[in-house]
Amino acid sequence: xxxxxxxxxxxxxxxxxxxxxxxxxxxxxxxxxxxxxxxxxxxxxxxxxxxxxxxxxxxxxxxxxxxxxxxxxxxxxxxxxxxxxxxxxxxxxxxxxxxxxxxxxxxxxxxxxxxxxxxxxxxxxxxxxxxxxxxxxxxxxxxxxxxxxxxxxxxxxxxxxxxxxxxxxxxxxxxxxxxxxxxxxxxxxxxxxxxxxxxxxxxxxxxxxxxxxxxxxxxxxxxxxxxxxxxxxxxxxxxxxxxxxxxxxxxxxxxxxxxxxxxxxxxxxxxxxxxxxxxxxxxxxxxxxxxxxxxxxxxxxxxxxxxxxxxxxxxxxxxxxxxxx
Numbered sequence: 595x596x597x598x599x600x601x602x603x604x605x606x607x608x609x610x611x612x613x614x615x616x617x618x619x620x621x622x623x624x625x626x627x628x629x630x631x632x633x634x635x636x637x638x639x640x641x642x643x644x645x646x647x648x649x650x651x652x653x654x655x656x657x658x659x660x661x662x663x664x665x666x667x668x669x670x671x672x673x674x675x676x677x678x679x680x681x682x683x684x685x686x687x688x689x690x691x692x693x694x695x696x697x698x699x700x701x702x703x704x705x706x707x708x709x710x711x712x713x714x715x716x717x718x719x720x721x722x723x724x725x726x727x728x729x730x731x732x733x734x735x736x737x738x739x740x741x742x743x744x745x746x747x748x749x750x751x752x753x754x755x756x757x758x759x760x761x762x763x764x765x766x767x768x769x770x771x772x773x774x775x776x777x778x779x780x781x782x783x784x785x786x787x788x789x790x791x792x793x794x795x796x797x798x799x800x801x802x803x804x805x806x807x808x809x810x811x812x813x814x815x816x817x818x819x820x821x822x823x824x825x826x827x828x829x830x831x832x833x834x835x836x837x838x839x840x841x842x843x844x845x846x847x848x849x850x851x852x853x854x855x856x857x858x859x860x861x862x863x864x865x866x867x868x869x870x871x872x873x874x875x876x877x878x879x880x881x882x883x884x885x886x887x888x889x890x891x892x893x894x895x896x897x898x899x900x901x902x903x904x905x906x907x908x909x910x911x912x913x914x915x916x917x918x919x
Contacts, residue, residue: 598733601711605667605693606741616665618738619692620648620731621683625804626671627651629727631796632886633669633735639882641739651679655686666692669734671727673717675703684708697730723759728887750877754884757876761884762891765871769895776864777899780835786812787826789838789852791819792845794868794885801837801893809908810900819848827855835862839889842868843882866892 609615618637620630630648637646645661651670662668668687672680675698685708688694696709699717706712713734716725723729733755739745780786786806790798799816806814817826819838836856840849846869856863868874868885871892876884901908913919 596711596713598713598730598737601695601713602667602734602737602741605695605711606738608693609665612664614665615644615667615738615742617645617647617659617661617667617692618735619646619654619659619662619666619668619687620671621651621654621668621680621687622671623651623677623679624808625800626673626677626680626727628796628800628804629886629890630669630671630731631799632728632793632883633731635793635795636732636735636883637739640745642743644738644742646735649683651677651683654683655679658686658690662687662690662692664691666690667695667734667738668692669695669697669731670705670709671697671731672703672705673698673727674700675705677705681705681708695734697727697734699727723762723887723891724755726887726891728890729755729758732883747877747879751880751883754876754880758884758887761872761875762888765888765892766895768871769866769892772864773896773899776896777903779862780900781903783835784813786814786835786837787817787829788814789817789819789822789836789849790841790889791839791848792841792843792885793882794839794841794845794889797886797889797893798837798839800890801897805893805897805908808914809897809910810904810906811910811912819845819852822852822855827852830856830860832861834860835864836860837864837866839885840865840867840869841882841885842873842876843878843885845882864896 634648670684694709696712715727715730740748788798788802802814802816806812
């Protein structure tokens with residue numbers, strides 16, 4: 595099985611004759627799109643010369659970046675490798691001359707037929723968090739930076755990878771009772787907002803669109819903590835429920851500012867604090883990029899409790915995979 599370090603090394607070698615790697619694009623839909631958010635954030639903050647962007651698959655297909663070409667790496671993620679929009683994104687990226695890395699749980703899939711390299715990841719209740727989709731995407735970014743420009747915090751990042759599984763699984767136990775209280779008090783809600791910032795914003799986005807809206811049919815929106823005071827805070831009252839991620843790292847101040855307001859003028863606020871859940875044991879230079887993995891794996895404790903008390907299984911769908919769309 596190939597790993598990100600070896601794959602990136604091969605790609606960089608292949609691109610030496612054409613001027614090297616100049617772009618790294620990330621592409622996915624829904625939860626897979628969200629899973630790439632930390633990798634995109636990493637490249638935006640840490641890279642000096644490599645251009646990066648995160649696209650929803652169908653937007654990429656219909657609005658290709660002009661820079662796309664032989665100097666590009668395109669990482670496309672689809673859990674089962676059967677997402678039509680992502681398959682098409684891989685095809686057109688490859689046709690444009692880019693090197694395509696497919697990231698998927700199922701290796702024998704349509705997606706892999708349009709990729710130059712394929713990486714897989716762990717999945718399921720007993721998965722190793724260090725091998726899951728989000729970390730796999732991050733490793734593509736980290737290895738690309740390390741092997742081109744160099745990354746001074748590379749060892750600190752890899753140390754964080756070695757710690758994240760223990761941190762997450764301990765945190766899931768820690769929030770179990772709170773999750774049940776949340777489920778009991780939110781079972782009749784028709785709207786729940788999520789909030790986050792920085793590299794962890796994708797986990798708040800995923801919870802909003804993939805869980806509350808898709809799997810529970812609860813109206814929701816994901817609000818960026820930095821944007822809260824530029825419109826959304828006007829909906830705050832004592833009845834509106836919020837789930838607020840308080841990240842550990844560089845954007846924590848944004849989350850704390852929003853939380854302070856909600857505690858003053860709101861009442862129904864569920865707080866997921868990364869520091870409280872032990873993420874600060876990861877070095878401060880890289881901790882930003884591990885918030886998503888923590889929040890995204892703590893959420894299922896809440897989601898299972900909510901689904902049970904609402905008697906609305908997480909597998910219930912009205913349209914997805916059932917009608918033409």
